[in-house]
Amino acid sequence: xxxxxxxxxxxxxxxxxxxxxxxxxxxxxxxxxxxxxxxxxxxxxxxxxxxxxxxxxxxxxxxxxxxxxxxxxxxxxxxxxxxxxxxxxxxxxxxxxxxxxxxxxxxxxxxxxxxxxxxxxxxxxxxxxxxxxxxxxxxxxxxxxxxxxxxxxxxxxxxxxxxxxxxxxxxxxxxxxxxxxxxxxxxxxxxxxxxxxxxxxxxxxxxxxxxxxxxxxxxxxxxxxxxxxxxxxxxxxxxxxxxxxxxxxxxxxxxxxxxxxxxxxxxxxxxxxxxxxxxxxxxxxxxxxxxxxxxxxxxxxxxxxxxxxxxxxxxxxxxxxxxxxxxxxxxxxxxxxxxxxxxxxxxxxxxxxxxxxxxxxxxxxxxxxxxxxxxxxxxxxxxxxxxxxxxxxxxxxxxxxxxxxxxxxxxxxxxxxxxxxxxxxxxxxxxxxxxxxxxxxxxxxxxxxxxxxxxxxxxxxxxxxxxxx
Ligand SMILES: [Zn+2]
Numbered sequence: 001x002x003x004x005x006x007x008x009x010x011x012x013x014x015x016x017x018x019x020x021x022x023x024x025x026x027x028x029x030x031x032x033x034x035x036x037x038x039x040x041x042x043x044x045x046x047x048x049x050x051x052x053x054x055x056x057x058x059x060x061x062x063x064x065x066x067x068x069x070x071x072x073x074x075x076x077x078x079x080x081x082x083x084x085x086x087x088x089x090x091x092x093x094x095x096x097x098x099x100x101x102x103x104x105x106x107x108x109x110x111x112x113x114x115x116x117x118x119x120x121x122x123x124x125x126x127x128x129x130x131x132x133x134x135x136x137x138x139x140x141x142x143x144x145x146x147x148x149x150x151x152x153x154x155x156x157x158x159x160x161x162x163x164x165x166x167x168x169x170x171x172x173x174x175x176x177x178x179x180x181x182x183x184x185x186x187x188x189x190x191x192x193x194x195x196x197x198x199x200x201x202x203x204x205x206x207x208x209x210x211x212x213x214x215x216x217x218x219x220x221x222x223x224x225x226x227x228x229x230x231x232x233x234x235x236x237x238x239x240x241x242x243x244x245x246x247x248x249x250x251x252x253x254x255x256x257x258x259x260x261x262x263x264x265x266x267x268x269x270x271x272x273x274x275x276x277x278x279x280x281x282x283x284x285x286x287x288x289x290x291x292x293x294x295x296x297x298x299x300x301x302x303x304x305x306x307x308x309x310x311x312x313x314x315x316x317x318x319x320x321x322x323x324x325x326x327x328x329x330x331x332x333x334x335x336x337x338x339x340x341x342x343x344x345x346x347x348x349x350x351x352x353x354x355x356x357x358x359x360x361x362x363x364x365x366x367x368x369x370x371x372x373x374x375x376x377x378x379x380x381x382x383x384x385x386x387x388x389x390x391x392x393x394x395x396x397x398x399x400x401x402x403x404x405x406x407x408x409x410x411x412x413x414x415x416x417x418x419x420x421x422x423x424x425x426x427x428x429x430x431x432x433x434x435x436x437x438x439x440x441x442x443x444x445x446x447x448x449x450x451x452x453x454x455x456x457x458x459x460x461x462x463x464x465x466x467x468x469x
Pocket of ligand 1: 059060061093
């Protein structure tokens, strides 16, 4: 049986029109005004609603061992929460630690997600050490369709790589044509500042930000850019949080470095005073890079609107208050992470589009189309065109509500955006033609999600061919 989404305002990254979308099986069959539907087609009346391509969260953690504990979500809980919030595809970080085998880690993550996700997904493969054996494994992982790497310049001795390992990873990435995403902070400076602060008796969550100041992130961003420039690899800075780091990325872009920028939901809406609240209240807001001084927020919004920040992710990573209290004696022991997979679309729509800070097409671009393009999913995802996967969000711009832990579907006992009002939410969400969500409720197939195999797209030869065409 087909599906007809009728009479909605169809909004993509570059077009807007009133019309219908006809879906057959898993794909979009046609888009246009007043489409005729075969008998037995289910009709969804989208009058007065916006229709967006399914949103893509390019940066989430679901299975995550971190600081001797595990993030709270399963693929079942996180994928349902994602869908209820309008996200139909997520890209999860596979993060084995430095002393774990890369391929073994990849299999663990893939097995956990397999058959357990309600929405489609793919992975970024973290490279946490580099040697001949790992290189061979990475080639195998790329051949399996995971065509993006993740490296950490922070988290020394756990996830972090040395400059030598960074160099070899980027050389391999350039050769294979995969994009490398990077957490950019100077691990050595963070470590030294942490020790210094703790020695001075400064142990509370309010000292987390001073232990990783803006300059430390700017240095990491600049160093990553220099390594990209030297190796010719294509890079993507994850969760960029502040003006000095943005300047480093822009300088690199102007030099012709192939560097892209992501910022994440918390950095657009929250500032460091949240983490300065006493005890566990402050610990809820610990992530890295940290929440920054408020003056950075307007800079990030303007850069997003201008397209200097390419994408908006979440860095979704739920640790509950009991886990956060592992850091009661020292801020360095607080598990890092602020969840947001369920709230990203509604909050960016409300505080971006509705507040006049973000053009609606740029909104669709940053939260769907650009992640699809950068990570090799376009036009299967991130587009409303014939032949694309029928991942669609029928969005009700008249809905009024508020974010709350009481109504969330993420598996956690707090929400960092508690009480934030939202002006709009998904009314219907489809994954490859199947209705998975209606008005805030999951109504679909819990195991509908599929692993999305991708092909490398940033090899020199490939780019030359694209420009020549
Ligand atoms: Zn992350």
